[in-house]
Amino acid sequence: MRGFASQTNWRNQSLKPFDFAFPELNAAALLPLAILAITGILALIIEMISPKRDNNLIVGISIFGLFATAVSIFTQIGNPAYTTGAGMIISDSFGSALQLIVVVATSITVLFSESYLREKRIPFGEFYPLLLWSATGALIMCVTTNLLMLFIGLEILSVALYVLAGLSRSEEKSEESALKYFLLGAFASGFLLYGIALLYGATGSLQIENVRLAWVQNAEGSRILIGFGLGLMLIGLSFKASFVPFHQWTPDVYQGAPTNVTAFMASVSKVAAVAALWRVLSETSNVQAIWMPALTVLAVLTMTVGNLVALVQKDVKRTLGYSSISHAGYILVGVLAGIKNHSLNGSATIPYYLLSYSIMTIGAFAIVSLVAKRGSENTRFESLHGLWKKSPFLAVLLIIFVASLLGMPPTSGFLAKFYIFQDAVRADMGWLALVLALNSAISVYYYLGIAYAATVPDTEDAPLAIVTPSVSVKVACALCAVIVIGIGLFVSPLMDSLNLPNQNVGGFETSAMK
C-alpha cells in the first residue's frame, strides 16, 4: 500500500542521487584484474608499434603479466574473507582459487598458441591481448556477488571470445562458429539480464544476497518476481556453462574455432560460468525449493546427453566438446550437493574439479592442435594416427589426459570425480551419484577411441597429418601432465596452500594419497 502514495512524496522531496560517499576500495583485491588488463593493453601497444613481426615479445609480456597476476592473487590467499567497493568485489579463498585456475589455464594456452597460430597461418598478435582481456572478465566473475559486476565480467569474457572464435578469417568453419557463438551468447545475455531486472524489481538492489532477505520478507509480488528472475538468470548461465538443453552451440563452436581458442573456451569460460553459478545459488540457498528440482533434471540430462551423443562423433574436437558438456553435468552435481548440504566443503570440491578438468582439457586440445598443417586443419580421428610414431612422448601424455578425463586413478580426474560422487551420496542424492557413475562408464568408449587413434600408425589412405611439435607445445603439455598427476597425488598440500578445507575421504586420502 505504501507504493504509489508515498512515491509521490519521494519525488517532491527531491532525491539527491549524487550525494554518495566514495566507497572504500581495497587495492589488493583489484590488483589481479588491473595487472591482467594492463598487460593486455601493453601487448596490444607492442603489436601496434611493430606489426607483422614475430610475436615472441608479446608472448613473453603475456606470460610475465600472467605470472604477476598469479603472484598478486596468491598474496590474497589466507586473508579472512572481506568485501570491498561497496560490496561489488568479494575476496575469499574460493574466489582466489578459481582465479588461480583461470590464470594457470590462460598461461598454458598462451604457451602452446604461437606455434599453432603460425602453422594455421593466422599469426595475429591481437590474439594475446584479446585472450588476456577475456581472462580478465573471467577473473571478475570469480570474485563478485554483485549482479552488475557479474554481467560486466561475463560480457568482457564473451565479447573477446566471439572475436577469438572467428580469428581464422579465411576459414568458413571458424566464421560460422563465431556467428553461432555470438548470436546464442547474446541471446543468453538477454535472458540473464531480464532475470537480473526482475530480481532488481523484487529487491531494489543488485546484490544477490538481498534476494535471500526479500524472500524471507515476502513482500507482495516479490516472490513471483524472484522465482521468474532466478529462473531466467539460470537459463542465461546454463547457456554459458553449456547445460543440456542449452548446449547446442557448444560442439559446433568447439569444432569450428581455432583449437587454442577452443581450449581456452572449454576451460576458462566454464570455470567462470560455474563460479557465477555457485555464487548465485549459494547466496539464494533458501530459495532452493524453486531451482533445485529444475537443476537436478538439467544435471541428469547434461551428463547423459553429453556422453551418449559423444559416442557417435567422428571429430576429435567435437567429441571433446561433448565430453566438456558431460563434465559440466558432473560439476553441476557437485554444485547442487555442495549447496544442499553445507557441511560438505563444496567450496573445495568445485575448485578441485575445475582445476583438474581445465588442465586435462587444455592438455588434450594442445595435442590435437598439432594436426594443423600449413593453413589447413582436419580434426577427424584419423588425423591423430601416427602420433605415436611422430612423438611417443606426446602420445603418452595424451593417454594420461584421456585417462584423467575418463576418471582413472591415479590421475586427478579420478579423485575429482570421486569427491563429487561422495558429496552427492552424503547430500542424499544417491541416485544422482548413480547416474554420474553410469555415465562415467559410458564415456570409457569414446575416450578410449581418442587414445586408440593416437596409437594407430598412419596408413597410405590417411598419411601422417601431425606436425613436428615445437618445444613450447611440449613444455605446455608436460606442464599439464605434471599438474594432472601432481594434484592427484598431493591433494592435502594443495588444499592447504589454497586455504581451502581439506577433503575428508575417510582413511582413503590419508593413507594412499598423502
Add this chain to the structure above:
Amino acid sequence: MNGVPLAAYLSLGLFMFVTGVVGVMIRRNPIVVFMCIELMLNSVNLTFISFARYSHAAQVSQDAAAHSAMAGQMMVIFVMAVAAAEVAVGLGIIMAIFRLRNNIDIDELNLLKG
C-alpha cells in the same frame, strides 16, 4: 505520468522481450536475429528504468531509496555500453561471413554438425 502504473511499463517490457525471443527463434537472417536480441536488451532497459523510478518507495530511508534507484539507472547505462560493443563485434563477424560466401542466411551455415 502519475496516471501510468508500473504494471503498464512492465507489461510493455515483457511484450518486447517475448517479441525478441520469438524473433530470434523464427528469423533466418542474422542481422534481423541480432535486431531481435537488441529488442530484448531494450526491454530489459525499460524494465530496469521503470523499477528504478517506481519501486524505490519501498526502501526504508531516502538514502537507501536513492542508492536503489541509482543501481537500476547505472545498470541501464552499462547494458547500453555492452550492447554497443556487441554490435561492433557482431556486425564484424557478419561482414566476414558475407565476404567469404556472399550470403548470410543462417540455414546455409551448416558446415558444423554431426
